[in-house]
Amino acid sequence: MVFKIAGWIISFEQARTWFDRQEYKHDHFGDDVVGIALNRWFEERNIDYLWAVVTDYPRGSRHAVIVLVRRRREDPKSTVSHYYRVRELDADREVKKQVMEETGLSDEDLPWVTVVDPFFMN
Numbered sequence: 001m002v003f004k005i006a007g008w009i010i011s012f013e014q015a016r017t018w019f020d021r022q023e024y025k026h027d028h029f030g031d032d033v034v035g036i037a038l039n040r041w042f043e044e045r046n047i048d049y050l051w052a053v054v055t056d057y058p059r060g061s062r063h064a065v066i067v068l069v070r071r072r073r074e075d076p077k078s079t080v081s082h083y084y085r086v087r088e089l090d091a092d093r094e095v096k097k098q099v100m101e102e103t104g105l106s107d108e109d110l111p112w113v114t115v116v117d118p119f120f121m122n
Helices: 011-022 032-046 088-105
Strands: 004-008 051-055 064-075 112-116
Touching: 004 011, 004 051, 004 088, 011 032, 011 064, 011 088, 032 064, 051 112, 064 088, 064 112
Parallel strands: none
Antiparallel strands: 004 064, 004 112, 051 064
């Protein structure tokens, strides 16, 4: 059994651009705070359908990214090395349109991924 998340990857720079476009002050945020700031910003805007998680992707790459999580769950049939990918649904694509509008990013700039064990618990 493993915890997994599914959503879109954005870089720290893309998150900062999103803040700029929405006139959200962030000049003092280091990379270590951007994910927390995104979650606080979502909360202020009553956005309960996105959760920002900072993790390595691909796993073990030591390349930190932000995943804009749409779905999360414990998967009893998956392990870290063998897991089922989560499909992007029409409801996810509707949210993605909003994100693209606010960020100025394109569909290709927001790849959908499944990340197993994003907090490296296993």
